[in-house]
Amino acid sequence: MQLIRAEILTIGDEILYGQIVDTNSQWISKELDKIGIKTIRKTTVSDSESDILGALSEATSRADLVLITGGLGPTNDDLTKPCLAKFFKCGLELNEQALKEVKQIFIKIGRVLTETNRQQAYLPTKCRVVTNRVGTAPGMWFKNQGVAYISMPGVPHEMKTMMTEQILPRLSKIFQTPAIYHKMVKTIGIGESWLADEIGSWEKSLPPHIKLAYLPGLGEVKLRLTAVGKDQIELKKEIDSQINKLKSLVGKYIYGYNQDTLPSVVGDLLRGRKLTIASAESCSGGAVAQAITGISGSSDYFLGSIVAYQNNLKVSLLGVNPATLSSHGAVSEQTIFEMAEGARSILNADIGVATSGIAGPGGGSPDKPVGTVWIAYVDKENKISRKLSLYKDRAINIQLTTQAVLSLVRQRLLEMNGEKS
Amino acid sequence: MQLIRAEILTIGDEILYGQIVDTNSQWISKELDKIGIKTIRKTTVSDSESDILGALSEATSRADLVLITGGLGPTNDDLTKPCLAKFFKCGLELNEQALKEVKQIFIKIGRVLTETNRQQAYLPTKCRVVTNRVGTAPGMWFKNQGVAYISMPGVPHEMKTMMTEQILPRLSKIFQTPAIYHKMVKTIGIGESWLADEIGSWEKSLPPHIKLAYLPGLGEVKLRLTAVGKDQIELKKEIDSQINKLKSLVGKYIYGYNQDTLPSVVGDLLRGRKLTIASAESCSGGAVAQAITGISGSSDYFLGSIVAYQNNLKVSLLGVNPATLSSHGAVSEQTIFEMAEGARSILNADIGVATSGIAGPGGGSPDKPVGTVWIAYVDKENKISRKLSLYKDRAINIQLTTQAVLSLVRQRLLEMNGEKS
Numbered sequence: 001m002q003l004i005r006a007e008i009l010t011i012g013d014e015i016l017y018g019q020i021v022d023t024n025s026q027w028i029s030k031e032l033d034k035i036g037i038k039t040i041r042k043t044t045v046s047d048s049e050s051d052i053l054g055a056l057s058e059a060t061s062r063a064d065l066v067l068i069t070g071g072l073g074p075t076n077d078d079l080t081k082p083c084l085a086k087f088f089k090c091g092l093e094l095n096e097q098a099l100k101e102v103k104q105i106f107i108k109i110g111r112v113l114t115e116t117n118r119q120q121a122y123l124p125t126k127c128r129v130v131t132n133r134v135g136t137a138p139g140m141w142f143k144n145q146g147v148a149y150i151s152m153p154g155v156p157h158e159m160k161t162m163m164t165e166q167i168l169p170r171l172s173k174i175f176q177t178p179a180i181y182h183k184m185v186k187t188i189g190i191g192e193s194w195l196a197d198e199i200g201s202w203e204k205s206l207p208p209h210i211k212l213a214y215l216p217g218l219g220e221v222k223l224r225l226t227a228v229g230k231d232q233i234e235l236k237k238e239i240d241s242q243i244n245k246l247k248s249l250v251g252k253y254i255y256g257y258n259q260d261t262l263p264s265v266v267g268d269l270l271r272g273r274k275l276t277i278a279s280a281e282s283c284s285g286g287a288v289a290q291a292i293t294g295i296s297g298s299s300d301y302f303l304g305s306i307v308a309y310q311n312n313l314k315v316s317l318l319g320v321n322p323a324t325l326s327s328h329g330a331v332s333e334q335t336i337f338e339m340a341e342g343a344r345s346i347l348n349a350d351i352g353v354a355t356s357g358i359a360g361p362g363g364g365s366p367d368k369p370v371g372t373v374w375i376a377y378v379d380k381e382n383k384i385s386r387k388l389s390l391y392k393d394r395a396i397n398i399q400l401t402t403q404a405v406l407s408l409v410r411q412r413l414l415e416m417n418g419e420k421s
Numbered sequence: 422m423q424l425i426r427a428e429i430l431t432i433g434d435e436i437l438y439g440q441i442v443d444t445n446s447q448w449i450s451k452e453l454d455k456i457g458i459k460t461i462r463k464t465t466v467s468d469s470e471s472d473i474l475g476a477l478s479e480a481t482s483r484a485d486l487v488l489i490t491g492g493l494g495p496t497n498d499d500l501t502k503p504c505l506a507k508f509f510k511c512g513l514e515l516n517e518q519a520l521k522e523v524k525q526i527f528i529k530i531g532r533v534l535t536e537t538n539r540q541q542a543y544l545p546t547k548c549r550v551v552t553n554r555v556g557t558a559p560g561m562w563f564k565n566q567g568v569a570y571i572s573m574p575g576v577p578h579e580m581k582t583m584m585t586e587q588i589l590p591r592l593s594k595i596f597q598t599p600a601i602y603h604k605m606v607k608t609i610g611i612g613e614s615w616l617a618d619e620i621g622s623w624e625k626s627l628p629p630h631i632k633l634a635y636l637p638g639l640g641e642v643k644l645r646l647t648a649v650g651k652d653q654i655e656l657k658k659e660i661d662s663q664i665n666k667l668k669s670l671v672g673k674y675i676y677g678y679n680q681d682t683l684p685s686v687v688g689d690l691l692r693g694r695k696l697t698i699a700s701a702e703s704c705s706g707g708a709v710a711q712a713i714t715g716i717s718g719s720s721d722y723f724l725g726s727i728v729a730y731q732n733n734l735k736v737s738l739l740g741v742n743p744a745t746l747s748s749h750g751a752v753s754e755q756t757i758f759e760m761a762e763g764a765r766s767i768l769n770a771d772i773g774v775a776t777s778g779i780a781g782p783g784g785g786s787p788d789k790p791v792g793t794v795w796i797a798y799v800d801k802e803n804k805i806s807r808k809l810s811l812y813k814d815r816a817i818n819i820q821l822t823t824q825a826v827l828s829l830v831r832q833r834l835l836e837m838n839g840e841k842s
Contacts, residue, residue, distance in 0.1 A: 013634050014634055014645065015463070016450060016460045017450055017451065017460065017603075018446075018449070018451030018452075018460070019451070019605065019634075019645055020447070020636060021447045022443070026436070026439045026441070026443070027439065028439070029437060031439075033439060039437045039439070040437070040466075040472070041437075041464065041465065041466055041472070042431075042436070042437065042463075043462065043463070044446075044462065044463035046461065055462075058479075073635060073637070074617055077633065077635065111615075114618050116617050116618055116621070184440070192495070193535060193537055193538050193557065194535075196495055196496045212498065213434055213498050214494060215435045215441055216494075222440070224435065224438075224440055284711075285710055285713070285715070286702075286707030286708065286710030286711040286714065286726055286728065287711045289706055289730075290705075290707040290708045293706025293730060294706070294815070294816065294819070296780075296781070296782055296815055298706075298730075299731065302730050303731050303734060304727070304728045304729045304730045304731060304734045305707055305727075305728035306728075306738075307707065307710045307714075307725045307726035307728065308725045309710075309714060313725045313768060361717055362717055394717055
């Protein structure tokens, strides 16, 4: 079966010039994928009439569906509406439905409608309005020679609300889409090349309707399996059977699937074992606590964190021995164990974890260069530490430290029940 | 003067299907912009020969420079090299320089070169190798009929190292680029439409070589001013003079410029006033501490944070009165003040801040729905609280809470010295 082909067109100098990252097109393609619509191209052009018109023509020649974001603001640099009117050869007129909806938004937030806001209700006459329930720029839907065009605001939560509530349900109805099934396998602790060598013969044995992609990320590699066919349930069975083979090859590196994240996986393990955790953080500055509490329901197992950025607080809040600090320094195995034990005992948790290191870019020394980080795990019976040698980039070091702490907790929790990590 | 036109071509199913966000193209266009090269289009295509060849042809018809990322991995789904060989009508051969460099990487990390890795040194014969100092996929540089093509790996830190150390310096030499000057003005506390109304007549008065763009984001609006001309110093003067006019109109909403962030601006204010800060966090779960400590040098003013996720820790670690919790609840003005005061006194800081709320998506009640958040600021003489009514999305609520705390601290620090906030 032929897949419905979609193109995503992003309009805005701010994205072209790199002032902001385009996260919209990623979200859109993921949602389209779920309903079996294949994104074949993403294009970003500037707020320029000729570029917008050119991109619309090109997309028309390739796609069944064109999703457009951006350029709908109330300000003068926003050109999407006049360009769409020109492209579909129609005028811009005050749209009564759109005006009514913009007015409702203003009543809701208790502000007076300005002339600039009123302008937002002028739309190309050939469009059908897509209601913007959470913002003032209406969406537009056009149909021309078998191709559907949908224009949405660039503000992410407005676009997402519109897509979720109106556009995706309607697209599912309009287009007959094939069955498609994806599964993402998430690994940690092995590089892309080594993984490829381990699973090379399995990869070659995959049937032609199942595709594999490697997605390397910071500190981890994801594998995406995609099957296209007629029957969703059949495809799921096939993928699951392939993943069982994969597990027999590289199971110890697999920490989760699909929406699983290290924090969610660790959270599930803690909840399942009825254990609580607390952290003592120095170089990670709260990032471990934030990763854990980013998961809804984390209050079931997360008690709290003491972010002791200054050494005197490592003593007063965490009970680290001043003699340990003066003889070994804050970035040492001795200190990290006392920090983790402090978090565990003071917050009365089953498990204590801790971080201390030089996140950079400043603060390094010859024997403790930037990127030197100690992490620790302690519970009633065990204490484990790891020394990490990371990079010069502060944000990356904080992220990798957080990942290493969660990975260590996961390993220990699996070992507790005798499972392989 | 005609600007050099660049196109960025991103290759990879993982981006088209929305499995990952393309941050590379944003970074590349920002760097090109700094040296006066204008990105005119960004395109993402799949790992498919016909799509890659089509996109290369189209880019050739419009651009002086084509920057390509992705599809260079050692695995079978990576097609960029054979496509480039086909496009430039040449073969793939073992490149001795590339092989030597790949070998060096393996010696450095102490691993044995596998056959898969050795494949990475096979390159189109018409390319010039761009050394990959931090990874195993070499970059490639082609020149054909006046257009330059540069192919780089998709792994962000490999691409960035290559660009910074080799490609950008060489592009600056090859292309004669015009003077260009950008300045970003960052506002908080006013929506895009209202801002547009306040500065509409100023915007209309801008000379044609200065352009304004509105960049709305979560909780803030940025304004980007761009001037193109011959003399960088002259352009800077003009932009600065325009920004002075802007300040007289909406100065109270402007918190910073260019690379300034709320955490960096607050950090500079604290350092300048020789004040220290500590936080007590519940719903933000460490995000306030993480935002502050994301700034290098934050140990000058940040002491630490107590993330008291459980109510009993609000009592034992922060000294909140159990009676306050039982009569008003954790999400209340009374509790938030005791938390902030606890952080201030226990960590011995000049300023204490606190957060407590219902981040969602679960945990709401009719009188305290999801998105209800209290924040507080206390110092020796003042105590201020704010009640926020946010949304249903946990991650957004945590981010907006953090922003609100930092914005409150900034306002208070400015008021201390009698400056306008």
